[in-house]
Amino acid sequence: MSGDSSASIGHEVSTARAAVGLSLAEVASRTRIRATVIGEIEADNFVHCGGDVYARGHLRAIATALDADATPWVAAYDAEHGTVAPSASEVFESETATPSRRRGANWSAIMAAALVVAVGLVAAQIVTTSDDSRNTTTVAQPEPTPRATEPNGEPTDDPTQVAQADPEEVVLRMTALPGALSWVSVTRPDGAVVFEGEIGDRQSKTFRDRDKLRALLGCASALELTVNGQDIGSPSGDCRPVNLTFTPKDPDGTAG
Numbered sequence: 250m251s252g253d254s255s256a257s258i259g260h261e262v263s264t265a266r267a268a269v270g271l272s273l274a275e276v277a278s279r280t281r282i283r284a285t286v287i288g289e290i291e292a293d294n295f296v297h298c299g300g301d302v303y304a305r306g307h308l309r310a311i312a313t314a315l316d317a318d319a320t321p322w323v324a325a326y327d328a329e330h331g332t333v334a335p336s337a338s339e340v341f342e343s344e345t346a347t348p349s350r351r352r353g354a355n356w357s358a359i360m361a362a363a364l365v366v367a368v369g370l371v372a373a374q375i376v377t378t379s380d381d382s383r384n385t386t387t388v389a390q391p392e393p394t395p396r397a398t399e400p401n402g403e404p405t406d407d408p409t410q411v412a413q414a415d416p417e418e419v420v421l422r423m424t425a426l427p428g429a430l431s432w433v434s435v436t437r438p439d440g441a442v443v444f445e446g447e448i449g450d451r452q453s454k455t456f457r458d459r460d461k462l463r464a465l466l467g468c469a470s471a472l473e474l475t476v477n478g479q480d481i482g483s484p485s486g487d488c489r490p491v492n493l494t495f496t497p498k499d500p501d502g503t504a505g
Contacts, residue, residue: 258325259293262308265317266291279314279428281470281488282307301330302432303488306468310430313450419497421462422475424453426483429471436463448472459497466491 256264266276277284286297290307298304305323312319423433430449436442438461448454449471456462466472469485476495484491 257293258308258322258329259291261322261325262287262311262315263291265312265315269315271315276311276314280307280310281426281429281468282310287311295326295330299489301326302467304330306430306432309447310428310449313430314428416477417497418457418459419462419495420455420457420477421464421495422453422455423448423464423466424473424475425449425451425471426473427451430468431471432467433472434465436465437461438463462495464493464495466493 266273271279273284273287276282276287280287286307289295289297290304290311295304298307304326308322308326309319311317312322421435425431425448428450430447433444433446433448433454434442435444435456437458443456443458443462444454466484467490468488469491470483470488473483474481477497484493
């Protein structure tokens with residue numbers, strides 16, 4: 250918050266927007282958040298944000314667009330509205346797969362996803378490794394190495410990892426659209442977390458696995474995906490959570 254400790258979150262957001270001379274429509278264009286929702290946030294009305302997780306995400310995206318510090322805004326929001334979320338593995342275990350494709354999560358999955366995103370917002374990145382030689386997740390490295398000996402590693406933005414994808418592996422590349430932001434969780438078939446955190450404003454990360462990758466996207470319209478060398482674009486036209494599963498033989502992914 251600014252020097253005036255009594256100022257509300259909405260007042261701080263409105264003041265920051267006025268300081269850089271941007272209209273609601275301009276901020277909406279940069280963040281992909283509806284102008285009406287931004288206006289409600291400036292009026293301290295978070296009802297239409299879609300829950301605590303999305304309210305925090307909206308505040309972070311707006312702060313990025315305004316070149317402001319979102320930390321005090323999010324802290325103030327948490328002090329007034331914050332909730333505690335379950336772990337990502339708990340959400341994945343409780344979800345039921347749906348055969349239809351690219352229809353997004355059902356309402357129960359949306360509520361669960363909204364809770365789990367809060368965990369990701371307080372962690373920069375979690376990488377879980379495993380010695381299971383039968384199912385070793387290999388995240389993109391600066392140079393591709395043989396799949397039989399390639400160890401786990403940090404996600405990178407090397408596009409050659411997608412172009413040179415082994416047909417017997419699944420390689421998933423996520424790229425955030427300009428000015429957009431999404432929380433992401435990527436897990437292996439055994440539920441081990443490969444990555445949890447935010448991907449925003451043209452940032453890219455690439456993941457690979459021999460069998461399957463499950464991706465929970467907090468704001469699907471903020472991301473474009475390339476799977477097994479095939480550009481499949483954004484999995485949704487709306488900023489809503491989507492849960493997808495990718496395998497070597499299914500570049501389009503399946504919901505659930």
